[in-house]
Structures are given as structure tokens and as C-alpha cells.
Amino acid sequence: MSGSGPRGPVAVAVVGAGVISTQYLGNLASFPDVEVVAVADLDTARAKATADEYGIPVSGDVDTVLALPEVELVVNLTVPAAHATVARAALRAGKHVYGEKPLALDPVEGGKLLAEAAALGLRVGNAPDTFLGAGVQSAIRAIESGAIGAPVAATTAVLNFGPERWHPNPEFLFQYGAGPLFDLGPYYLTALVALLGPATRVAASARQGRAERVIGSGPRAGTRFDVEVPTHVTALIDFAAGATAATTFSFDSALPRMQFEVTGTEGTLELGDPNTFGGPLRVRGGSDEDWRDLPVTGTDAGRGIGVLEMARSLRADRPHRASGEMAQHVLDTMTAITASAADGEFRSVPSRCAVPEPLPSDWSPTDPTLG
Template identity: 45%
Template structure:
């Protein structure tokens, strides 16, 4: 099976805990080094992982035994750290989004291709049984020809729970770039790539009040639109509508619905790996829950990186750079359309990744690589 793949982690904020929980004891990888601007964070994390060393970012990138860097920095520096990783001759797997601008995302993918290294990018939640079971149902003809879909993410705002929510409300933030990767990635898994978009956006207020933590009550400026909606034209002719908002209290809408000629699928929250997939068939009288039929069962953040490690020329990474770039262009084109008031055709095309066969928890946790 070979030696475990050696990984260095850059950025040890809140999301890093979920990744480390998956990767620290997975036989496919070894966490060799960790780095953060706050040296106490990297030291604390390294103390919990046998053999891991706390380093500066520069020293981590210089280590010849680190094969892939897991980039968990804030979105504003995703491109900087990813490009430095590529220039060091290493693969990179980055937390979503790939970058905050499409040109930066394109630069990451092109430079990696020139350097002969791999790029992967979250979300890998869409590789779980929720989205993958829905994908298998569509591919199996359970709703006939898919005609349309809707995706809805609505919340009153992350400042209500996040102690340092500033980055959500400055350039590179907002509900679409923050949460859109989950929903758009799921829609592309379900319906295929996007050909063109039309978008609209608004901003409810110019400042927000932090609702928790040491800065509770502090006001922060809002510099981006906080309600973004639009239409995605898929290459196969299906139309998806998407709404991402920090300006709503609640909704009864399913996170994602896909409607076909002979049925409708209700798809669970793509920010989670699992959840019920429900089918209402033409001529039926009620929703029916489908048993999981595809995806990594009990999945957790980090399986996309291991999937990247196990990729081959015959089975490219399911959370790869080309896919992430297409998602990023879809989002930035929606935002651009909202500003310009016109339909925008995309310049990238991404293949639908291979369906994930139903893989039990104990199997994906035990195997050195995903060979499916």
C-alpha cells in the first residue's frame, strides 16, 4: 500500500478541528507539520498529534517531506498560500472558496498544471451520502429528465454566533462566496456544469452587531451584498435558481430540490455529508425516503483530501481544482451579473466527478486511499 502521504496544515482556526479529527489517525495520511500566524495555536495542535511539528509557514513549505499542504487560512489569503505551496513543488488542498477572485483561481489551477502538482478544494461534504444518493437517483432515472432545481441558504447572519465575523462582510465575504460553494457544488454534481448565469443582489444594512464573544455589542461595517440570488443555466438545459442570504430569519424551503418529468427530489443540506433524500414520484401521494445508495457514509471534512491523494489518471480527484474553479467562476459571474445587469456566459467547463460508490464508514477510515 506504500507509506502514508505526508501533509502539512496551514491555518488552525475553527474549521481545522474537523479536518484534524478526520486526518490525524487516517492510514492514508500523516500530519507532519502545522503552521499558524499564532504560534500558540500550532503548538497546541501539534501537541495532540504524535510526530507532528509546529513550524512557521515558511519552514513548513521548505520541508521536503511535506507532499501536500492543507490550506485552511481565511479566504483573503487562500491564493497567496496556495501559490506559495505550488511554487514549493507541493500539492495543495484548500478550504472553500478556491480564491476570492476568478483570476486568482485561474492562476492557481494554471500554475499547478505547469508545475505538475495537484490542486484540491472543499467542499467535500457533497461526497457524502446526501448529495451522492440524490445524484445516483437522478442518474438512475427516478425523476426522469431533470428540468429544474432550486437551492436556498438563508440565515440572519453569522455575526449572531461568530465572535470575529468581520471577514464575512468585507470583500471576499458575503453569503454567496461563503456558503455558495456547498450549494453550487451540489447542483453541478446533480445536474452537471453551468453554461451561463443571471444574478441580482442587495444589502439590507451597512453595519452589523456582534452577538457573542469578547466583542459582543461591537458594530462592524458591511461592505458587500448580503442577499444574492440568481439563475444558473446548466449545459444540459436544466435551470437552477439559487438564493444565499444573511438577511432572513427562517425558511420552509428544502436546501435543494431537483424537479424532473416524473418526480421531484428533496436533497439535504450540502453543508453536511448525510441527511434524508426524499422522492415524490409522479402519480404518488407522499414523499418517500430513499435509502443511501452512494457516497462516503459517515463522512467528515478531510475525505476530499484523501480522495485527492488516491486519485489516478483514470479517476481524477472528485474535489479537484478544475471543479473548484468552475464553482468559483459561477459565483463571481453571478456577482458580476448583479452589478452589470446582464446575462454572463462562463469560460470554464467542469466534468461531473465520478459517482462515489456507497462506502461504509469503517471502509473509508481503514483504507490507505480511495480506489473507487
């Protein structure tokens, strides 16, 4: 790797020791290019328990870990309402930051965050990183090879009964900044942007299936709570390159379902769930009697590969792929969908973003020489 800056693994501090942190920490511990040196949480006892479980030397509150001079990159796994606040604190402490989705609760806040990072010469990365997995990356390569001709349209849907049945503390997933659009939407919209390029305008409709939900698992099972956001959202999306998409996000379906297809002039590509990192991947051309499986190559290592790719990019002094600009564009798109559903009008998506270069097919999370 090039550059005259720091060498060796990138020192990482994780902020937020909730449910999702276990997936990140388990993976980050296996990546040779990063070293988790601290964990922070509002509940410092939970931070300590998490640090002890993974053999991480420092735990405490946010100020404690941001004060560590060795920390280069903060991984922000807090609830959506805290994303921008924690990210800003990390930047002002001189740290690069990689956050869970969404980038912020609204585009104005997200834009301010990116502007501050640029002024400080620091980087912002953001989930989801699932588009870096073998499934979507193989789909990108298939489209680039001409497997379906020119992309014309996409059809995507994710419908389930809602996370309150399995999540022990699900209230935040039904508050402003979440719901199925902001919770599940980033996986699908980021994959669409990676496949089809940036969006230009949207039209949408939304409703709320139930005004109250009941926690279904854990020590608070049976607790009722209010729903603040729409729980079924359908959107039409136009893309700058000419393709369109129809997509649905729902927490109101008794029958869980998932669909992700890209239709081209010569065939249709069927992807797996973009909330995962693998396949399957199938294609069917106009003269085919049935679907054909396509090879799925790349990594399915799981959440945290965006952090790893960002760390490698820092050391190599090159742009990282799960960028803040891409997350801002997805946030702009979701906000436009929300506004369109409220007023019944087409809404423009104000930002654009660069489409990241595909990962090499042999990119490896455990071998730094391969990527």
C-alpha cells in the same frame, strides 16, 4: 494501489489553525491514508497549541512547514484573502495543495494558480467536499437510475441571520471574497454541478440588508463592524445539459431555512443540506400521494474526505474528485452572479469542468481497500 512513486500514508501539513481546522484535524487523524505532520499559522503560538492538542510533531509559520521535505500535500485553511497566496507558496515548494473554498478571490487568480500547478506537475484540490458525502452521492445515483426521469430544474435556498451571532471573529465573512454567496454558495453550486453538470449562464439580483453588524458571541461580543458585500443574493442558473436552477443565499433572514430540490420529468428529488454529508433523501413521483424515503449510502465522515480522496488518488495515479477545475468553475459561476447582480444583465460562465465520477456506494474513509 498502482504507481512507482511514494507508498504509505500521504504526509500532510495544515496551514491555518482557525475555527474550521478542528473539524479537519479531528477527521484527518482518523484516516489511515494520511498523516498530518505539521501545522502552521500566522499566530505561531496558536499553531503550537493546535499541534500539541492533536499530537502533531511540527508547528510554526508557513515557511517552516513548507520547508519540510516529507510534506506532500498542504491543506490550506486560511481566510479567503490568503487562499491563492498560500496555495502558490505551497506549489512553489513542490507540494500538492488542497484548499478551503473559494479557490481564490477572483477567477483570474484562480486560473493562474491552476496553470502554475499544471506547469509544475502538481495537483490542486479544493473544498467543498460535502458533495462526496452520502447525501449528494445517493442523489446522483438516484438520478442516474431514472428515479425522477430527466432533470429539468432545481430550486435551492439557504437563508439565516448571519454568522456574526455565533462566530467570534466574523468580519472576514462580510468582506470581499465572502458574504453568503462566496461562503455558502460553494456548497450549493458544487452540489448542483455534481448533479446537473457545468453552468453556462446566470442572471442575478442582490442587496445588503444592513451596512453594519454586531458580534454576538465570544470575547469581542458587542463589537460593531462594517459590511462590504451583498448579504442577500438570488440567481437563475442555466446548465449545459439543459436544466435550470433558481437559488438564494442570504445572511438577512430572521427565520433560518434550507431547500434543495431537483425536479425531473417523472418526479422530484428532495435533498438534505449540501453543507452536510448525509441525508435525508426523498422522492415524489407524479402518482405518489406523499414523499418516499430513498436509501442514503456512502460516507458522512465530515470535512476532510476530499483530502483523503485526493491522497488516495495520488497514490493510485488517478484524477481526484474535489478538483481545482471544479472549484474554478464554481468561482467563475459566483463571479458571474456578482456581475449580473451589479449590471442587471445575463452573464456567461466562461469555464466548464468535468463532472466527477460518483464514489462507489461502499467507499470507506477508514478502509483503503474500499475506494
